[in-house]
Amino acid sequence: MSPARPPSPPRRKPARKATAQAPAMLPPGSSYLQRILNARVYEVARETSLDAAPKLSRRLGNKVWLKREDEQDVFSFKLRGAYNKMAHLSPEQRAAGVICASAGNHAQGVALSARKLGCRAVIVMPVTTPQVKIDAVRGHGGEVVLFGESFTDAFGHAKELERDQGLTFVHPFDDPDVIAGQGTIAMELLRQHPGPIDAIFVAIGGGGLISGVAAYVKALRPEIKVIGVQTTDSDAMLRSVKAGKRVTLNDVGLFADGTAVKLVGEETFRITRELVDDFIVVDTDAVCAAIKDVFEDTRSILEPSGAMSVAAAKQYVARTGAKGQSLVAITCGANMNFDRLRFVAERAEVGEQREALFAVTIPEARGSFKRFCELLGPRSVTEFNYRIADDKVAHIFVGVAISKPDEAAKLARTFTKAGFQTLDLTNDDLAKEHIRHMVGGRSDLARNERLYRFVFPERPGALMRFLSSMHPDWNISLFHYRNQGADYGRILVGIQVPKGDAGALRDFLDGLNYPYEDESHNPVYRLFLG
Structure with missing residues (x-):
């Protein structure tokens, strides 16, 4: 959004009177x-x-x-x-x-x-x-x-x-x-x-x-x-x-x-x-x-x-x-x-006031992530970034499509009322230019983490279907998604799965019917996230 407009200079002389005079750089008699x-x-x-x-x-x-x-x-x-x-x-x-x-x-x-x-x-x-x-x-x-x-x-x-x-x-x-x-x-x-x-x-x-x-x-x-x-x-x-x-x-x-x-x-x-x-x-x-x-x-x-x-x-x-x-x-x-x-x-949506950005703090407990997503309702999520960093709270960077300029403030109040501390970042240049790309990194709390890359159809409810299918005892330790305007979305997910749940994990992955890749042994993951 544009900043407050600086005070305008006083209105000038009537235009016809001004243009009747020869401009300083022109020869006499010219216009x-x-x-x-x-x-x-x-x-x-x-x-x-x-x-x-x-x-x-x-x-x-x-x-x-x-x-x-x-x-x-x-x-x-x-x-x-x-x-x-x-x-x-x-x-x-x-x-x-x-x-x-x-x-x-x-x-x-x-x-x-x-x-x-x-x-x-x-x-x-x-x-x-x-x-x-x-x-x-x-x-x-x-x-x-x-x-x-x-x-x-x-x-x-x-x-x-x-x-x-x-x-x-x-x-x-x-x-x-x-x-x-x-x-x-x-x-x-x-x-x-x-x-x-x-x-x-x-x-x-x-x-x-x-x-x-x-x-x-x-x-x-x-x-x-x-x-x-x-x-x-x-x-x-x-x-x-x-x-x-x-x-x-x-x-x-x-x-x-x-x-x-x-x-x-x-x-x-x-x-x-x-x-x-x-x-x-x-x-x-x-x-x-x-x-x-x-x-x-x-x-x-x-x-x-x-x-x-x-x-x-x-x-x-x-x-x-x-x-x-x-x-x-x-x-x-x-x-x-x-x-x-x-x-x-990326910046057009914010400039048009069609995207709101938030930093939301939720309890680091099973089910919190899903409960937060339920608050979003039918709204389209444009971005979702999260990395486990604390054993008590989780900080989420989220972008949401909005239709009215005042909707961002209403959403922030909804999150706060539900007990989630919320910071509206819609007008924050640091967040828009840098922080949104930097959420993540290594974590000592990401034990037993498996990393998967999914491709899923960009349609309402796809994200909630993914979260609803997960076993309630599993914890999401990393989540990265950005709507790129394509027919299919791509998400990167870290899941903490107990060692004895290997069979249940296979059933979950196959039951989603979304294409996926196991990236747990990718050297890039090991260098920067693992």
């Missing part, structure tokens, strides 16, 4: 509206669709639209601003080549634009950039230089190379031509949706996208709210607006790497401060849930930065109680690393 209308983006970019999100709209009670910039050939809006800037360079500048600093999406835009225009492109990228983006840049013919851990680090190195090699720097956001290129998104959006729009949600890194969108929208439709979105660990623009000057962050989060900017642009700060109506801050879990929301409506997978606008739209509805409004989220990128999907899937 962003003119630049956007005349931007040369369609020589390489495509007009992306404005798609309805029916499932999300029904859930939120509002009409939600997605402006699909993830449909571009480089899977990001960045192509627009990069090409518009480079198309306006002189033939001499293009012949000398260009250079940029980027976490990935702007880099792909510059590389593809350079290929279209027939010029050299050097791309400086942070070493933390996802490999999928590095490979994509090289695939477009860009010369990749990896340097630093953030955009700011890469930017400084790129400026050095610019001077040393006589290249022209293509800024990812703080340039009028780049801003104008991104503003064509708003031009398309208003043409595609001529009816009422209540709010447009825009992710902010350095501010180029929101500056272009706000400049166009506030010039033509000032009644539409333009709402900027940042993550809790990369909120340089919000801090700058609140401080009245640009603020440099010491560190930035890298999950939403496309918006991981320590210092926003001078021109983008000026425009954003003047024209943007409000800001919303979202956390990692909310972004993961938004990725899932978009997938369910479109079968497309956004990168974290691309889903920030959707997460903010959800938070806006929850905060304001909006009903029946038309909300537009700009889905600005889809350069997702495949190996991040498991993390996204």
Whole structure:
């Protein structure tokens, strides 16, 4: 769940009055509206669709639209601003080549634009950039230089190379031509949706996208709210607006790497401060849930930065109680690393408030485990981790699927009322990121333990059937289960069986009719658990 939203900056001057003045970096008599209308983006970019999100709209009670910039050939809006800037360079500048600093999406835009225009492109990228983006840049013919851990680090190195090699720097956001290129998104959006729009949600890194969108929208439709979105660990623009000057962050989060900017642009700060109506801050879990929301409506997978606008739209509805409004989220990128999907899937359930996590203490006595499971009733267990460690009490890490946000608290009260000490871990980052994977280890109390790995159908009642079939004199000393979304679940179970019960154990295993493997002599078990 997202943290409490920081106080918003005061509302700015009316948009029409603000955009009537010439921006500081533009020549007299010019305006962003003119630049956007005349931007040369369609020589390489495509007009992306404005798609309805029916499932999300029904859930939120509002009409939600997605402006699909993830449909571009480089899977990001960045192509627009990069090409518009480079198309306006002189033939001499293009012949000398260009250079940029980027976490990935702007880099792909510059590389593809350079290929279209027939010029050299050097791309400086942070070493933390996802490999999928590095490979994509090289695939477009860009010369990749990896340097630093953030955009700011890469930017400084790129400026050095610019001077040393006589290249022209293509800024990812703080340039009028780049801003104008991104503003064509708003031009398309208003043409595609001529009816009422209540709010447009825009992710902010350095501010180029929101500056272009706000400049166009506030010039033509000032009644539409333009709402900027940042993550809790990369909120340089919000801090700058609140401080009245640009603020440099010491560190930035890298999950939403496309918006991981320590210092926003001078021109983008000026425009954003003047024209943007409000800001919303979202956390990692909310972004993961938004990725899932978009997938369910479109079968497309956004990168974290691309889903920030959707997460903010959800938070806006929850905060304001909006009903029946038309909300537009700009889905600005889809350069997702495949190996991040498991993390996204795990955190989406918590971000969507569909999974509750608990640490529950029960008596270390036969039947306690089963009695606890009976309290769960028909609810789906998403995770169950336990290792015997004490001869008096047992500590269980359990995940449960929920349908309403307040259900976690109700479940905690149910466990406590039954005499089980309970700690709600649903909002605990340590538990979600580390502890859930570390429950276990050796135990001096695991005498006569046999270790079995079972495969059983993922359907209601399968877990209770397993527990009900066990002999009442046997004790479970280890239990590990995690719902992986497959048709069949897999559990690892340690059972303490008296030596004289070998026959009863065989009858139990055969009677379950679940495939299983005896792992009691597995060397990995002996090294880490036995």
